Amino acid sequence: MAETAVDTAGTCARYQEDIPMLAVGALSPEETEALQKHLQSCAACRQVYENNRGVLELVRQESSPSVMLNSRRVLEAMKKRMAEESRSVYEPAPALTAKARIYWLAGLAGVAAAACIAIALLIAPDDGKHIPVIPGDPDRIAVGEAQPAGAAKPRPVFKGDRIKAEATGARVSYATGMDCRLRQDAELFCVSVSAVELADGVSAFYVPPGIEGFQVRGRESNTTASAQTGARFMLRVSGKNGEDIVQVAEGSVDVRGKAGAAVRVYAGSGTRVPAAGTPDAPEPIDVVAEFGWVGNQSSKNLACEFKASEYPTPGGIWTGTLALRNTGERALTVAGYHPLGSNYQLEIRKEGEKSSSFTKIAPRQLSKRSASGNAEPVMETSSEVTLEPGQSYELEVDLRTLVKEGGPYTVAAHYQVFSQPKASGAESKWGFALRSDAAKVFAPLPKPEHKAP
Amino acid sequence: MFDDAAERSLMKRIARGDSAAFEALFKTYEKAVGNFLYRMCYDTALAEDCLQETFMRLWKAAPNWRGESKVSTFIFQIAKNLALDAREKVFRERARGGRSSDGDDSKSGKELAEAVDPGEGPAHKLEGEELRQAVRRALESLPEEQRVVVHLAQSEGLTYREVSEILNLPVGTVKSRMAAAADALRRKLQRHVKD
Numbered sequence: 001m002a003e004t005a006v007d008t009a010g011t012c013a014r015y016q017e018d019i020p021m022l023a024v025g026a027l028s029p030e031e032t033e034a035l036q037k038h039l040q041s042c043a044a045c046r047q048v049y050e051n052n053r054g055v056l057e058l059v060r061q062e063s064s065p066s067v068m069l070n071s072r073r074v075l076e077a078m079k080k081r082m083a084e085e086s087r088s089v090y091e092p093a094p095a096l097t098a099k100a101r102i103y104w105l106a107g108l109a110g111v112a113a114a115a116c117i118a119i120a121l122l123i124a125p126d127d128g129k130h131i132p133v134i135p136g137d138p139d140r141i142a143v144g145e146a147q148p149a150g151a152a153k154p155r156p157v158f159k160g161d162r163i164k165a166e167a168t169g170a171r172v173s174y175a176t177g178m179d180c181r182l183r184q185d186a187e188l189f190c191v192s193v194s195a196v197e198l199a200d201g202v203s204a205f206y207v208p209p210g211i212e213g214f215q216v217r218g219r220e221s222n223t224t225a226s227a228q229t230g231a232r233f234m235l236r237v238s239g240k241n242g243e244d245i246v247q248v249a250e251g252s253v254d255v256r257g258k259a260g261a262a263v264r265v266y267a268g269s270g271t272r273v274p275a276a277g278t279p280d281a282p283e284p285i286d287v288v289a290e291f292g293w294v295g296n297q298s299s300k301n302l303a304c305e306f307k308a309s310e311y312p313t314p315g316g317i318w319t320g321t322l323a324l325r326n327t328g329e330r331a332l333t334v335a336g337y338h339p340l341g342s343n344y345q346l347e348i349r350k351e352g353e354k355s356s357s358f359t360k361i362a363p364r365q366l367s368k369r370s371a372s373g374n375a376e377p378v379m380e381t382s383s384e385v386t387l388e389p390g391q392s393y394e395l396e397v398d399l400r401t402l403v404k405e406g407g408p409y410t411v412a413a414h415y416q417v418f419s420q421p422k423a424s425g426a427e428s429k430w431g432f433a434l435r436s437d438a439a440k441v442f443a444p445l446p447k448p449e450h451k452a453p
Numbered sequence: 454m455f456d457d458a459a460e461r462s463l464m465k466r467i468a469r470g471d472s473a474a475f476e477a478l479f480k481t482y483e484k485a486v487g488n489f490l491y492r493m494c495y496d497t498a499l500a501e502d503c504l505q506e507t508f509m510r511l512w513k514a515a516p517n518w519r520g521e522s523k524v525s526t527f528i529f530q531i532a533k534n535l536a537l538d539a540r541e542k543v544f545r546e547r548a549r550g551g552r553s554s555d556g557d558d559s560k561s562g563k564e565l566a567e568a569v570d571p572g573e574g575p576a577h578k579l580e581g582e583e584l585r586q587a588v589r590r591a592l593e594s595l596p597e598e599q600r601v602v603v604h605l606a607q608s609e610g611l612t613y614r615e616v617s618e619i620l621n622l623p624v625g626t627v628k629s630r631m632a633a634a635a636d637a638l639r640r641k642l643q644r645h646v647k648d
C-alpha cells in the first residue's frame with residue numbers, strides 16, 4: 001500500500017486499512033461517511049482509494065453473472081422438494097401443557113437401611129408427541145459448534161472435522177441439543193450430525209430427549225456405543241489393543257465390541273470392552289465421581305442445590321439446606337419411599353486439603369421446615385411431593401454432625417438415584433445424578449457427640 | 454443492508470412451516486446470495502443448485518435456529534459452505550477426468566487458475582470476454598481464504614463485520630486478507646483498468 005505523505009497521527013494508516021472495504025461497499029454507513037470525509041481532505045489516502053476503486057470495480061463488474069440466475073426456477077424446485085419431503089418431520093412440537101409425572105418407585109421389599117433403597121424411576125407416558133427436528137442433510141452444515149475451554153467464541157464444527165481438546169478440554173454443542181464434552185487431550189471426529197468417532201481420551205455425551213440413533217465409535221478400536229434417547233454417557237478409548245470403557249449416568253446405551261451381541265448398559269453402571277471380544281457384563285459405577293468433570297447435570301429438569309447458613313455464634317447451629325428444584329416448565333410429581341432424604345450425600349473438603357470426603361446422609365440427620373417454621377424430623381415413609389415449576393423441596397441438615405473440627409470447608413451436595421439390580425435379577429434401569437455448586441462455609445466446633453464418618 | 458428484525462420474525466414463521474415467509478426471505482436474498490454463489494463457482498447451473506440447497510437447508514434448520522447470529526450471517530454461512538464444497542467437488546471430478554457441470558461458462562474453478570496467467574506486462578486494454586476471463590483468472594489465482602473474503606465483502610448488504618462473523622474470523626484478519634487480495638488484484642489487473 002502506498003505511503004502517505006502527510007500522516008501526522010497515524011490515522012491515515014487506519015483509514016487506508018479500510019479503503020478496500022470502502023471500494024467494495026463493505027463499510028457501515030458511519031464508517032463510510034467518516035472515510036469519505038477524510039478522503040476529501042487527504043490527497044495521499046485519496047490516491048490509495050483511486051488505485052483500489054478502479055480495480056475492485058472492474059472485479060465486481062466482470063465477475064458478475066452474464067445472465068441472472070433463474071431464481072424463479074430455483075424457487076419452483078424448492079417448493080416441489082418441500083412438498084415431497086415429509087412435512088411431519090418439520091412440524092413444530094405441540095405446546096407442552098400436560099403435567100409430566102415422574103415416579104420414583106421404591107423397591108419396598110427387603111429395604112433395610114435407608115442408604116440402599118432400591119428405586120426405579122418411571123416417566124409417565126408423555127403428553128403429546130414431541131417431534132425432534134434434525135437438519136435433513138448435515139453435509140457441510142455446521143453440525144454444531146466447539147468451544148475450547150477458555151475460548152471467547154465457539155467455532156462451527158462441520159461434518160468430518162477433527163476436534164482435539166488441549167489441556168483444558170473442549171465442548172461441542174450440536175444444533176440438535178446434543179452435547180459433547182472432551183476431557184483434556186481427547187480427540188474426536190464429527191462423522192455426521194448423529195455420529196462421532198473418538199480417537200483418543202475420554203469424551204462424555206448427552207443425547208437430549210427426542211434425538212434417536214446417536215452413535216459413538218472408537219476410531220482405532222471396535223467399540224460402538226449406540227445411545228438411547230435421553231442418555232448421558234461417557235466413552236474412554238485406549239487405542240488399538242487396549243480396553244475401552246463405556247459408563248452411563250442416565251438412560252441407557254447399547255455397547256458392541258468386535259464380536260458378539262450388544263450389551264445394554266443402564267444408568268449407574270459401566271462396561272469394559274476388550275480389544276477383541278464382547279463387552280463385559282455391566283457393573284455399578286460411582287456416577288458422581290466418574291462424571292464429576294462433566295458437572296453432573298440431569299435432563300430431568302431437576303437441580304440439586306446446597307446452601308449453608310452463615311456462621312452463627314461460636315458453637316451455634318450450623319445448618320445446610322439441601323434443595324431439589326424443579327427447573328422445568330411443568331410440574332413434577334415425585335413419589336416413592338422416603339423420596340427426598342436418603343439419596344443425598346455431601347462432598348466435604350476442608351480448606352487446605354486435597355481430597356474430599358463423601359458422606360451419606362441418614363434421615364435422622366435431616367429435618368424439614370414446616371409451614372409454621374419449625375424443624376420437624378423427616379419421616380421415613382412413602383410420600384409424594386409435587387414441585388411446581390421453580391419450586392424446590394428443601395431439607396435441612398445439621399452440618400456439625402458431619403465434620404471433625406471447626407474451620408473453613410467447601411461443601412457440595414450430591415443427589416443420586418439409581419435402581420440397583422433386584423434380588424430377582426431384574427436389570428438396573430433408571431437413574432440420574434445431580435451435584436450442586438460447591439459452597440464455601442465456615443464450620444463451628446463439631447457437635448460433641450459426633451463420631452467420625 | 455438487510456433488516457434483521459424483520460428477517461428474524463420471518464425465521465420464526467419459517468420454523469413453523471410458513472412457506473410464504475420462506476418465499477419472502479428467499480426473495481430478499483436471491484440476488485445477493487445468487488451473485489455470491491456465482492462468483493464462487495462461475496457456473497450458472499451450479500450456482501442455482503447451491504442457491505436452492507442453501508434455502509432448503511435454511512428451511513430444514515429453521516426450527517433449530519437459535520438466532521445467535523443475524524439472519525444474513527446464517528444464510529451466507531450456509532451458502533459459503535456449499536460453494537466451497539461445490540468447488541471442491543468440481544476439482545475432484547476434474548482430477549478424475551470427469552466432466553464439469555453443464556454451465557453456461559465452460560471455464561470454471563481450477564481451470565481458470567491453471568490457465569496461462571499473462572502476469573504483469575505493458576498496459577494493454579482487454580475487452581469483453583477477454584477482460585472477463587482475465588479478471589476471473591486473477592480472482593482464481595488468489596488463495597481461497599482471500600477470494601472468499603473478496604466475494605463476501607462485495608456482496609450486497611454485507612459489511613466486513615458480518616464477513617468476519619460469517620467466516621468466524623477476527624475483523625483484523627478479514628481486513629488484512631482483503632488488503633492482500635486488493636494488492637494482488639491491482640498488480641494483475643491495474644493495466645486493464647479504464648482510466
Ligand SMILES: [Zn+2]
Binds near residue numbers: 012044
Ligand atoms: Zn489520509
